Amino acid sequence: MDKTSQQLEVVSTGTAAGVGRTLILLGHGSHLNADSAAAVRRHARAVRAQGRFGEVLEGYWKEEPSLRQLLRLARFRDVTVVPLFVSEGYFTGTVIPRELGFEWRGPVPPGGLSTVLEGRRVHYTRPYGVHPDMAEVIAARATEVCGEWSPERTALVVLGHGTGRDRQSQQAIEQAAAALRGRGRFAEVQALYLDQAPRVDDWAALTRSPDVVIVPFFASEGWHTQDTIPHDLGLTGAVTEFPELPGGPRRVFYSRPVGTHPAVTRVIVRLVEDSLDAPLSPEEPAWRAAGEALLRAARSSGGGLSVGEVQVAPLPGGGFDLRSQEDAGHSDLTPVALADLAAWTGRTADGAHRPIRTQRSLPRGWRAEVCAGELRAALHAVYPAVLEEASAWENGALPVVPWADTADRQSGLYAAVQRAGPAQVARARSTTCTGCLRTPLWAGEPLGTTFLAGDPQGLPCPEACTLLVAAVREELSSHQETPAQGEVTHV
Template sequence: MTRALVVAAHGSHYNPGTALPAWRCVDHIRQTGLFDEVTAAFWKEQPSFSTVLDGLRSNQVIVVPLFSSEGYFSQSVLPAELQPRVGQAIRITSVVGSSAFFTAVVADRIQKALVKANFPPAETAVALVGHGTVRHLDSRQTTESQAGLLRGKFAEVHTAYLDDEPYVADLVRTVTCPNLVVVPFFVAEGLHTQDDIPDALGLSDPLYESQVIQNHRVLYTPPVGLEDNLYTVVLALANEYSDSEAAADPGLSSELYWTSHQLAQFGQVSLHADALCHVDDDVNAPDLEILDTPEAIRAKLRFTDSGEFRPLPTRRDLPHGWKIPAPGDVSRWAALQMIYPGVWKVERTCSPHEVGARQQGKYRPVRDISRKKVDSLVQSVCLHCVRHPSWHDQNLESVPGCIEPCSVWLEEAIKP
């Protein structure tokens, strides 16, 4: 039996930091060698929840939702999007935020804050801030459970929410201690952690420095998901839901995939014997920036030449001026998957109407999209992507192809 691990996260069309915790977990867990295949999947980025399984060859796929709370995505979206392929068994674990192992991650975040601000625990209140929503009561349950585990360790422990009571804006006035540590119970940076919560609290820049609000010394921390040991929670959940903890099968390699060793160019990437670079660059140019780690590759290639975030990695705006050392077919495949995550051989297609039919949220109207609008969006969106829209013309031989409309396409499709 071979095993794959998928770290499922939200991703973003606007914030480059939202996907980073998932990829960091992937990088750490790949190094352990405990799984034959390890990758991430996203709702708003690539690879998507619905297509990630097409690139996996393992018999058993463990999916760990990198969400702080149970709710719409863990209970509705993931089961609908993750339909097993022939020969695959899929297991979706509980969300990381509900795991007992996550308590240590939260505690680490708080302890670092106490040391940084020099707050005595006996004179310090702690507040976990979650999203919350009246539409899913489970959304707040995880935050409340984690807060309960902290009570008794600090003078006060509070919870507050963006979309539920008690609200973040009312938090500070309920605290009696002179010091307050506010911890966003989120797994990644984003609009909520960088704008919504700070605005509700009345924080000023720099956000992560101690400041006085309503006669309290308040320290706001980065989200709990940015802790370095988050991957240990993912790994613990994956092993809990897996049939085996055996080491990876060395026979499962890139040879099972649609590999790139027969190609000289893949999208906007030029493939050489021992390196990859932009097709417009000279691979032997001495001034190319060497990208030799996953972190360096993502830090460089997730942005355009002008510094704009690239939420769709296959868009035809790959930056110039870099070189990735990649001797051998396996290294080339691994590097390509970092540049173009989720791009694999197209063996099936899914129409916009089929994609819309499985939706329960805002993309549901796509099931009734007209042929005229589909054709128009193929011209306005797909022509700017290195992928060929195989789902549109059923051409499965184009390199690289696209199985179904991506989230960027869907966003355009629901616009009036």
């Protein structure tokens, strides 16, 4: 084995050299709120530390790396995908299977789904929120905010989002509430919702106990848990006194969402262990080839390797220094550990969220020092999937998906983008793509070589991202335009 291959082996933990399993944890993510992905990162880090898998990847619907990129990132040919959602519904039964490449649509069977995609055996599980152990996670959240409570005078409200479009989404909440109701730990247990009846706005009328503990059955912190719920219910903190309600004074205890509790990591592991029925699998050759190409490029350039706005410089001991190109030569930079690099570079200098990491807004003032075997992970933390896509492009193996195909795949609220004409897509691109480092191959723009072959700005974009899809939808709502008869609607 050559030196480069030996260094690549250190990426894996808990697996024999060259064989293992890939675990992918999927979150919803957000275009607006960086905290939405924090729970996914924490659970991924905790599972990674247990050493049960050759690698643990994260992916998102509204951020990078996207669902469509994930299989290309997987090191091993055996892949298990867990949706980090608290309930079943439209996303777990339709969106995620569709984006991964499954033909299945509808409720996922208890044992999950298995198929072969892009040469990999892929197993897709149900969301962790349906696991029976989630009832105890709810109780743990209640204990944190309320401490010791009197069962005879305390009500528990399990608060779900709810939706009028898919009644299946409430099943996990109802099951968890029923399990807690049968244990006699509270005088009453109610399952209430934001967007369907029974609504949480009516908590005072639907409960009788003087003390009420509200536990959000949400996967992460976000707009609802941090803003709309406290505002709409008049909550002023973890404990709120309501002295003048009909029936007497009441106290409301408001906890953090269940999905951010550390015990969820154990639930995820148990869910995955139930599906591990195949032997360890070999590495994907393209994965290894991409890593070797990155190390060669990083070492062959005298001044280091430039990737978009990042400078990768070799260190005397064999490792690498990563930083913003604008900070080249600076010594007063904040050292950032590899485990924190994605969160650190996921915000602009002003603290704004960067859901698409290749936007021209990389913050300055940081540096990350990594060993050779960590370089791939470090680049991925800053620019998810750019290595794998650049390597595939250099080898003529990167599929390019035209806008029309991406639009046809949209459903729900985003199905409207199928009506967008070229002018509308072009206007959306002017506000989204012009600020991105990637070259939109899907729109027909040419790309010669990539950063692996010496062009720092050579970052391919094979398919329109979720940010552009959202921008096209916004464009449709503000500029209604019907394509002329026979007009092509791709760009």
